[in-house]
Amino acid sequence: MKIEEIQKKLAVFAEEREWDQFHSPKNISMALAVEAGELLELFQWMTESDSMLATSDSKLRGRIEEEIADIQIYLLRLADKLSVDVESAVNRKIESNAQKYPIEKAKGRSTKYTEL
Amino acid sequence: MKIEEIQKKLAVFAEEREWDQFHSPKNISMALAVEAGELLELFQWMTESDSMLATSDSKLRGRIEEEIADIQIYLLRLADKLSVDVESAVNRKIESNAQKYPIEKAKGRSTKYTEL
Amino acid sequence: MKIEEIQKKLAVFAEEREWDQFHSPKNISMALAVEAGELLELFQWMTESDSMLATSDSKLRGRIEEEIADIQIYLLRLADKLSVDVESAVNRKIESNAQKYPIEKAKGRSTKYTEL
Amino acid sequence: MKIEEIQKKLAVFAEEREWDQFHSPKNISMALAVEAGELLELFQWMTESDSMLATSDSKLRGRIEEEIADIQIYLLRLADKLSVDVESAVNRKIESNAQKYPIEKAKGRSTKYTEL
Numbered sequence: 001m002k003i004e005e006i007q008k009k010l011a012v013f014a015e016e017r018e019w020d021q022f023h024s025p026k027n028i029s030m031a032l033a034v035e036a037g038e039l040l041e042l043f044q045w046m047t048e049s050d051s052m053l054a055t056s057d058s059k060l061r062g063r064i065e066e067e068i069a070d071i072q073i074y075l076l077r078l079a080d081k082l083s084v085d086v087e088s089a090v091n092r093k094i095e096s097n098a099q100k101y102p103i104e105k106a107k108g109r110s111t112k113y114t115e116l
Numbered sequence: 117m118k119i120e121e122i123q124k125k126l127a128v129f130a131e132e133r134e135w136d137q138f139h140s141p142k143n144i145s146m147a148l149a150v151e152a153g154e155l156l157e158l159f160q161w162m163t164e165s166d167s168m169l170a171t172s173d174s175k176l177r178g179r180i181e182e183e184i185a186d187i188q189i190y191l192l193r194l195a196d197k198l199s200v201d202v203e204s205a206v207n208r209k210i211e212s213n214a215q216k217y218p219i220e221k222a223k224g225r226s227t228k229y230t231e232l
Numbered sequence: 233m234k235i236e237e238i239q240k241k242l243a244v245f246a247e248e249r250e251w252d253q254f255h256s257p258k259n260i261s262m263a264l265a266v267e268a269g270e271l272l273e274l275f276q277w278m279t280e281s282d283s284m285l286a287t288s289d290s291k292l293r294g295r296i297e298e299e300i301a302d303i304q305i306y307l308l309r310l311a312d313k314l315s316v317d318v319e320s321a322v323n324r325k326i327e328s329n330a331q332k333y334p335i336e337k338a339k340g341r342s343t344k345y346t347e348l
Numbered sequence: 349m350k351i352e353e354i355q356k357k358l359a360v361f362a363e364e365r366e367w368d369q370f371h372s373p374k375n376i377s378m379a380l381a382v383e384a385g386e387l388l389e390l391f392q393w394m395t396e397s398d399s400m401l402a403t404s405d406s407k408l409r410g411r412i413e414e415e416i417a418d419i420q421i422y423l424l425r426l427a428d429k430l431s432v433d434v435e436s437a438v439n440r441k442i443e444s445n446a447q448k449y450p451i452e453k454a455k456g457r458s459t460k461y462t463e464l
Contacts, residue, residue, distance in 0.1 A: 001117045001203040009210055017217060018224040022393045026159040026167035029152075030392040032187070033265055036145075036152035037385020043142040044378040045342035045370045047280070051142035055198045065200050068191060069209035071148070072202055075187055082171045084181050086188055087117040093185035094125055101133060108134040110277035138277045146276040149381055153269020160262040161254045161458035164395070226393035233349045233435040241442060249449060250456040258391040258399035261384075264419070268377075268384035275374040283374035287430045297432050300423060301441035303380070304434055307419055314403045316413050318420055319349040325417035326357060333365060340366040 003087065007080040010073060025081050032074040039067040119203065123196040126189060141197050148190040155183040235319065239312040242305060257313050264306040271299040351435065355428040358421060373429050380422040387415040 014020055042063055043051050055061040079086045100113035109116070130136055158179055159167050171177040195202045216229035225232070246252055274295055275283050287293040311318045332345035341348070362368055390411055391399050403409040427434045448461035457464070 001119050001206070003117050006206060006210075013210065013213070016219050017222045019222075019226070021224075022226045024164035024167050025170055026162055026164045027392055029155050029159045029167075030262060030388050033149070033152040033156050033269075034385050034389045034392060036149040036187075037265075037382050037388070039145050040149050040378050040385070041382045043145045044375055044382060046142055048140035048142045051140050051145075052197070054141055055200065061198075061200075064198060065205040066209060068195055068200055068202060069205040071152075071187070071191055072206050073209060075184060075191070079184055081168070082177075082180060084171065084177075084184055086184060089181040089185040090117070090122060090188050093182060093189060094122075094129065097129070103132050106133045106135075108137075110135070110138045143276055146272050146378060149385075150269050150273045150276060153266050153272070153381075156262050156269070157266045160259055160266060233351050233438070235349050238438060238442075245442065245445070248451050249454045251454075251458070253456075254458045256396035256399050257402055258394055258396045261387050261391045261399075265381070265384040265388050268381040268419075271377050272381050275377045278374055280372035280374050283372050283377075284429070286373055287432065293430075293432075296430060297437040298441060300427055300432055300434060301437040303384075303419070303423055304438050305441060307416060307423070311416055313400070314409075314412060316403065316409075316416055318416060321413040321417040322349070322354060322420050325414060325421060326354075326361065329361070335364050338365045338367075340369075342367070342370045 003076060003079075006073075007076050010077050011080065014077075023077065023081060025078055028074055028078045028081065032071060032078065035067055035070040035074060039064070039071065042067065119192060119195075122189075123192050126193050127196065130193075139193065139197060141194055144190055144194045144197065148187060148194065151183055151186040151190060155180070155187065158183065235308060235311075238305075239308050242309050243312065246309075255309065255313060257310055260306055260310045260313065264303060264310065267299060267302040267306060271296070271303065274299065351424060351427075354421075355424050358425050359428065362425075371425065371429060373426055376422055376426045376429065380419060380426065383415055383418040383422060387412070387419065390415065 014023055042060065043054070046054065055064060076086065078084075079089075101116070105116050106113075130139055158176065159170070162170070171180060192202065194200075195205075217232070221232050222229075246255055274286070274292065278286065287296060308318065310316075311321075333348070337348050338345075362371055390408065391402070394402065403412060424434065426432075427437075449464070453464050454461075
């Protein structure tokens, strides 16, 4: 995914509409949580097994794709506004998770690292 | 960002820890919303102006980067589990937003497209 | 539950700490979503069946009670700030839900009323 | 607010529609977070000052009241399913907050107790 390219597109989109006045990091964090709630809504009454097959229904697939896109869009917008390098933040987090959840301790357990 | 590469890393990470049993799309959508809540927490009492400078404090920058990473990680994991192509979903969404929010109507307004 | 009494306590609590400057409805809606995320965290990796027994573990019971309390507190605080009568809003909503979800149509189905 | 009375109404409502199969605590925690997200949506692009006047617009007031009601309804439903006494949980939490945030330390500051 070409992050800078998408961020540039989103920046132009906002600028053309004079939306930067609304796009404070505070507000974008709210928008992101709103979209996370909309994603949650699609799964709230589903069993876990059904959720694994959710995209086999084409209408539901469309809605899931939209929510995933919305979250990704606000995440990149937020990172842009705050000059955060998403890819390197992700790589650092994966390394730190590997420290927090050593295989032998975490195997088969969903326990939080603070309680492992 | 090399999406497939990150998704592969995350898949191996989960497999080594036998975590796939927990990673139903339903559960991952919950985890994603939890992380969106943690991001929100960092901004909840801040003014919008202060939120624009949030990453100039290095401790706060670290926490914001972690939450952004967590959200990105769960989003890619979910997309992988449901075979959603994030980049193309994002591009389709940007195009659809351009239709829903024509410049002349949306300029300077935060109104939802359904009420424009 | 004596709503006005609790709201009064919360108002005094905030006033003594000069917290009204932080308690805009916008900010309280964020705080409420943060707490909803913390509640979600307790259930995210649990099966539905296990979630039914969650309060039989006394430590977990304590944490669930705290999150329920936090959500209730922010909800009453928000209602107070916006002069919303929670009890009558709840009663109106239950009546409106009865209209939207007639028994014969909604029986055994989790479908949203817009699609019933 | 007569909590038991509302909980009884909600229980009958669910029973008549055979909805108990969907109402695991896990699922209700999701529904609650979804509603918290919908409340958030109403305030996401608003300034804090505008949010203080939100209920002076009658249409917006109606929507805020509905979201507050939805959150309250799911909170009482969850408490009922898990046999949590909301009122006493709230009172305990207010007392514990008074310990965590002594007036002299917390005055005029939005800092979390762990960092006070």
